[in-house]
Amino acid sequence: MTRQNALRIATTGARLVAGAVVSAACVVAAVVAVPAAWPTVERAPAHTTVKPVAGDTLLTCAGPFRALGRDASRATELSTAGTPSVVSGAAPGSRLAQKSIAIAGVPDARQAPMFTAAPNGQDPAEVAAAESLSIAAEDLAGFAASACRPPSMESWIVGGAGTTGSNDILLIANPGAVTATVTFTEYGSQGGGMHTTEVVVPAGTQSSIPLAAGAAGEATPVVRVTSSGAAVRAALxxxxxxxxxxxxxxxxxxxxxxxxxxxLLGVRAVVQSDDDDNPSTAVRLLAPSTDAIVMLQPRNAADGTPAGAAKKVQLTAGQVGSVDFSALKAGLYSIDVTSTAPVVAAAWETTGLGKGSDFAWMTPAPDITGSTAFAVADGPAPLLHLQNASTSAATVEFTPVRGGATQRITLAAGGAATVPVAARAVYALSSPTAVRAAVSYYAEGKLAGYPVWPTDAVAAPIAVYQ
Structure with missing residues (x-):
């Protein structure tokens, strides 16, 4: 090996060693730098708020009151026990058309009222309808009132009973143009949610299903109603x-x-009861899927102040519970229900425990923001119950759609009020912040009520993300 070659080899080796050292240093530097904060570039997902075009509004009424087995030779046959009077109307800018829906399986009742309304431009129509009736017969007596409502794909019935003396019927209306397959899932005091039944409801018809068919012997049933094919309106x-x-x-x-x-607005305590099996005022509850701790706070309907201490109950998922409020003094109340898990609830109220009395179920009043219409069916001494659902003061306005003075009610944060309203009238109600409302009726031997629902939410704004 010549001296020149040896020098070239030595030089090349030195370069390799130096390169290895530099590479190792770079690796060490990179490893050390990893925990340090690197510059980042963040970009919020692109999104826009879209308001879908509103569709036609459909309002379906319960229709004639049905009696079961009046003819002893035909114990399962349904017949008409009374036909309700109906009031309907629309706020300015909306128009309401009356139609009808066929009633299946009731020979002397052919149709129930139904209403349709086209949207007001991009907004859903502000329309409303309600019905009421009184019955005084040997086997049926009392007063009932209810609002006509749009259909939905899922709903819950919290009320009724499958015990002796109860004659309760599920009313399932399909106002659509295609057949609906409806599934009922029954829950009870011993648990449930596994027992299901299924019925087919043809387009443009209303079916009547005895509650005892799926809840025989159950004192406190809750029924989940789900539909496929078409939305349905369920009532009890x-x-x-x-x-x-x-x-x-x-x-x-x-x-x-x-x-x-x-x-639960418009809960009226009329009498007190010490009978555990027959309370005069009670709240039925169900946590369908998760155990829940529930607090129930009664409040004075006049101003929203607490009416005694709250009651606490622990619910087992799928098992119906009941909370007794029979000790409430005579008067008007709301009952706030707060829970650690989603629940359904309804309040039972009665004017007495013997002949000549009447009862009603009050369901939760949803939040209303903006404007909506509500109907006051014919009945004794109707009251509008208002509750502020926001954390700031709210001014609620409501005006008869057929003309009349506008009333303005200012509610403190969490406050409430009751206001007399006219029977057989339709009102336009508006509030810039969330409020809740219900209509109630009361006279000797007559008791009824229903919540005010917001204008069909089909056109509510939605956020679309890319």
């Missing part, structure tokens, strides 16, 4: 007999969905 028609005497009727609307916070 109830009647009760004690020791051969009729003690009331009711038509109860469904609840949209379980919630962690809700308010």
């Amino acid at each position: 028609q109830s009647s009760l007999i004690r020791t051969l005497d009729p003690v009331g009727i009711d038509v109860q609307d469904a609840i949209a969905r379980p919630s962690k916070a809700q308010s």
Whole structure:
């Protein structure tokens, strides 16, 4: 090996060693630098708020009150026990058209009222309808009132009973143009949610299903109603007999969905009861899927102040519970329900426990923001119950759609008020912040009520993300 070659090899080796050292240093520097904060570039997902075009509004009424087995030779046959009077109307800018829906399985009742309204431009129509009736017969007696409501794909019935003396019927209306397959899932005091039944409801018809068909012997049933193919409107028609005497009727609307916070407005305590099996005022509850701790706070309807201490109950998922409020003094209340998990709830109220009394179920009043229309069915001494659902003061306005003075009610944060309203009238109500509302009726032997629902939310703004 020549001296020149040796020098070239030595030089090349030195370069390799130096390169290895530099590479190792770079690796060490990179490893040390990893925990340090690197510059980042963040970009919020692109999104826009879109307001869908509103569709036609459909309002379906319960229709004729049905009696079961009046003819002893035909114990399962349904017949008409009374036909309600209906009031309907629209706020300025909306128009309401009356139609009808066929009633299946009731020979002497052919149709129930139904209303349609085209949207007001991009907004859903502000329309409303309600119905009421009184019955005085040997097997049925009492007063009932209910709002006509749009259909939905899911709803909950919290009320009624499958015990002796109860004659309760689920009313399922399909106002759409295609057949609906409806599934009922029954829950009870011993748990449930596994027992299901299914019925097919043809387009443009209303079906009547006895509640006892799926809840026989159950004193506190809750029924989940789900539909495929078409949305349906579910309601419960109830009647009760004690020791051969009729003690009331009711038509109860469904609840949209379980919630962690809700308010039962227009709960009227008339008499006190110390009979555990027959309370005069009570709240039925169900946590469908998760155990829940529930707080129930009664409040004075006049101003929203607490009416005694709150009651606490622990619910087992899928098992119906009941909280007794029979000790409430005579008066008007709301009951706030807050829970650690979503629940459904409804309040039972009665004017007495014997002949000549009446009962009603009050379901939660949803939040209303902006404007909506509500109907006041014919009935004794109707009252509008208002509750501020926001954390700031709110001024609520409501005006008869057929002309009349506007009333303005200012509610403190969390406050409430009751205001007399006219029977057989339709009002336009507006509030810049969230409020809740309900209509109630009361006279000797007559008790009823229903919540005010916001204008069809089909056109509510939605956020679309890319």
